[in-house]
Amino acid sequence: MNRIALRMLVGDRAKYLAIIMGVAFASLLITQQASIFVGLMTRTFGFITDTSRPDVWVMDPKVQYVDDIKPVQDTMLYRVRGVAGVEWATPLYKGLLKARLSNGNFQTCIVVGLDDATLTGGPPVMLEGTLADLRRSEGVIVDEEGAKGRLARMPMDEQGRPIKGAKPIPIGIGDTLELNDRRAVVVGVCRVSRTFQSQPVIYTTYTRATQFAPRERKLLSFVTAGAAEGVSPRELCERIQSQTGLAAFTRDEFSWKTVLYFMKYTGIPINFGIAVALGFLVGTAIAGQTFYQFTLDNLRHFGTLKAMGAGNLRLLRMVLLQALVVGVVGYGLGVGAASMFGRLAGPTQLSFRLLWQTLAGTGAAVALICVIASLISVQRVMRLEPGVVFK
Amino acid sequence: MTEASSIAIECKGVVKHYGQGAARVTALRGVDLTVRKGELLMLVGPSGCGKTTLISVIAGVLDRNEGACTVFGEDFARMSARARTRWRGENVGFVFQAFNLIPTITAAENVAVPLMILGEGHGAAIRRAREVLEMVGLGDRWRALPAQLSGGQQQRVAIARSLIHGPRLIVCDEPTSALDHQTGHVIMRLLKNVALREDRALVIVTHDARIFGFADRIAEMDDGRIERIVTDPRELMAGTAPGR
Ligand SMILES: Nc1ncnc2c1ncn2[C@@H]1O[C@H](COP(=O)(O)OP(=O)(O)O)[C@@H](O)[C@H]1O
Numbered sequence: 001m002n003r004i005a006l007r008m009l010v011g012d013r014a015k016y017l018a019i020i021m022g023v024a025f026a027s028l029l030i031t032q033q034a035s036i037f038v039g040l041m042t043r044t045f046g047f048i049t050d051t052s053r054p055d056v057w058v059m060d061p062k063v064q065y066v067d068d069i070k071p072v073q074d075t076m077l078y079r080v081r082g083v084a085g086v087e088w089a090t091p092l093y094k095g096l097l098k099a100r101l102s103n104g105n106f107q108t109c110i111v112v113g114l115d116d117a118t119l120t121g122g123p124p125v126m127l128e129g130t131l132a133d134l135r136r137s138e139g140v141i142v143d144e145e146g147a148k149g150r151l152a153r154m155p156m157d158e159q160g161r162p163i164k165g166a167k168p169i170p171i172g173i174g175d176t177l178e179l180n181d182r183r184a185v186v187v188g189v190c191r192v193s194r195t196f197q198s199q200p201v202i203y204t205t206y207t208r209a210t211q212f213a214p215r216e217r218k219l220l221s222f223v224t225a226g227a228a229e230g231v232s233p234r235e236l237c238e239r240i241q242s243q244t245g246l247a248a249f250t251r252d253e254f255s256w257k258t259v260l261y262f263m264k265y266t267g268i269p270i271n272f273g274i275a276v277a278l279g280f281l282v283g284t285a286i287a288g289q290t291f292y293q294f295t296l297d298n299l300r301h302f303g304t305l306k307a308m309g310a311g312n313l314r315l316l317r318m319v320l321l322q323a324l325v326v327g328v329v330g331y332g333l334g335v336g337a338a339s340m341f342g343r344l345a346g347p348t349q350l351s352f353r354l355l356w357q358t359l360a361g362t363g364a365a366v367a368l369i370c371v372i373a374s375l376i377s378v379q380r381v382m383r384l385e386p387g388v389v390f391k
Numbered sequence: 392m393t394e395a396s397s398i399a400i401e402c403k404g405v406v407k408h409y410g411q412g413a414a415r416v417t418a419l420r421g422v423d424l425t426v427r428k429g430e431l432l433m434l435v436g437p438s439g440c441g442k443t444t445l446i447s448v449i450a451g452v453l454d455r456n457e458g459a460c461t462v463f464g465e466d467f468a469r470m471s472a473r474a475r476t477r478w479r480g481e482n483v484g485f486v487f488q489a490f491n492l493i494p495t496i497t498a499a500e501n502v503a504v505p506l507m508i509l510g511e512g513h514g515a516a517i518r519r520a521r522e523v524l525e526m527v528g529l530g531d532r533w534r535a536l537p538a539q540l541s542g543g544q545q546q547r548v549a550i551a552r553s554l555i556h557g558p559r560l561i562v563c564d565e566p567t568s569a570l571d572h573q574t575g576h577v578i579m580r581l582l583k584n585v586a587l588r589e590d591r592a593l594v595i596v597t598h599d600a601r602i603f604g605f606a607d608r609i610a611e612m613d614d615g616r617i618e619r620i621v622t623d624p625r626e627l628m629a630g631t632a633p634g635r
């Protein structure tokens with residue numbers, strides 16, 4: 001009877017395709033919306049992701065998320081280093097500074113200052129030059145997007161006027177910028193994860209960053225630290241917290257703290273959450289409805305089978321088998337389409353991050369849809385009076 | 392053969408209502424009917440008189456409200472729903488006015504369904520189905536889908552399906568109504584010559600007077616009761632001709 005159930009399902013090509021498309025569309029919608037959502041949320045802590053080496057981030061207790069900079073005194077670095085279980089600790093500067101471009105315009109940039117000695121926390125990908133080039137005097141590394149975009153030079157004519165309609169020239173190694181009246185020389189170009197902050201990112205050393213920055217009593221944005229062997233990051237956080245009075249989080253905790261902040265205080269995640277929920281609902285409705293309709297269309301045949309001696313259990317198995325096939329095939333197509341979409345979207349501004357959890361979640365959702373749809377359908381089959389066959 | 396063992400179906404005072412309260416319709420108002428083994432009994436009567444309801448009760452797809460009814464000694468009222476479903480699967484063959492073939496599976500697969508319901512494997516069931524299709528003259532069309540067959544051929548497939556598991560009772564509801572006269576005769580000849588056997592009863596609902604001649608006995612129903620039972624269709628004609 002399994003063969004019969006399958007033949008009933010695939011026999012009517014048009015109907016079969018409609019159901020499969022319904023489920024595929026549902027899977028696509030759920031996966032895609034969820035992946036964009038995850039991508040967006042991943043962006044909120046892109047800086048933490050890029051700064052992959054530290055186990056622990058130490059900061060002012062009032063800091064709410066990664067872009068919420070509340071500097072502490074430089075001496076805090078030594079206090080963190082003094083905590084037992086800290087293998088290493090380095091300073092990290094992060095701040096928004098104005099850069100003066102060659103055409104005289106100003107552009108706000110995210111300036112990241114790395115520990116002079118170790119350059120811990122550098123960008124994840126270097127496109128031109130090396131991280132070590134930061135040790136050259138006045139050296140800075142700019143990010144690709146910034147170099148091509150907001151920091152790019154407008155071509156000028158002889159009189160020094162910008163040529164209308166000409167393409168901007170990306171800045172590169174050897175070009176100079178001015179940060180707070182101090183000269184900076186580009187020694188490298190890097191690629192960083194996209195974040196919600198759209199400003200160009202400029203990497204330099206901690207000392208130079210603090211020179212670029214306006215004079216203030218507190219300049220140390222974060223202390224990043226590594227745990228000694230045998231000490232768990234969580235445990236280390238607790239020790240640092242109790243001994244320094246600063247807040248300390250593991251990388252994951254800080255990422256989550258950031259995500260939760262964005263979830264709580266910005267409308268973006270809520271809007272996307274709604275989109276995901278809507279994707280789920282619409283998908284469920286489409287997939288469920290098409291499958292339910294399919295079973296209804298076949299009700300007459302189920303009735304005939306019932307009259308001919310097929311019990312409820314057997315009919316249930318037939319419907320569940322049909323749902324399983326529809327679910328698996330539709331899910332495969334939908335998820336396939338979603339990851340294609342992700343590939344196409346990869347090089348664009350769109351945030352798209354397909355996690356295995358999303359795949360599993362979509363699978364569970366589709367399974368749920370199919371089970372619910374088939375249970376509702378089967379209800380009709382089970383309650384079917386075999387007497388209807390003569391109608 | 393004793394009297395009891397020659398009886399296939401015995402109904403006494405069978406009453407069946409549909410719906411409840413004000414909407415209640417009484418379709419059977421006390422039906423007494425006996426069908427013998429090896430007999431082809433036709434149920435005739437005007438539309439809405441309860442013919443379909445009666446064969447549904449006899450075939451065990453509908454519960455009666457009152458009265459007694461045994462089919463090959465079994466009383467469905469004493470069986471669990473599961474046991475009754477099983478019993479139907481083993482003992483009853485169905486032929487419908489609209490054929491009720493599953494459109495997306497082949498003729499042979501349609502014919503094989505009752506065997507598969509009884510647990511036979513796909514391959515063996517299909518082999519047997521092809522043999523039975525041979526018996527109804529469709530040996531070469533076993534791969535065809537129902538839509539690729541004429542109405543008469545589809546009804547022959549349905550007859551093959553009603554036979555394949557060797558049921559003791561075959562019920563047919565208007566088996567020739569959707570067919571032309573000649574095809575109707577082919578179907579009736581098949582039912583009479585191939586389906587009917589010593590130990591099997593056929594109950595055929597019809598109001599197609601042209602096939603009355605195939606019946607051993609004809610039970611005439613009206614308004615939920617059996618009015619009379621005749622053996623010669625001419626009696627029926629004689630009785631009905633003047634008034635209608
Ligand atoms: N499922 C049902 N619900 C309510 N009334 C029904 C139902 N089936 C049949 N009836 C009524 O029962 C009576 C007998 O119907 P039926 O057995 O189908 O007659 P026939 O087959 O002789 O045309 C009719 O009045 C019909 O309207």
Ligand SMILES: [Mg+2]
Binds near residue numbers: 442443
């Ligand atoms: Mg009828």
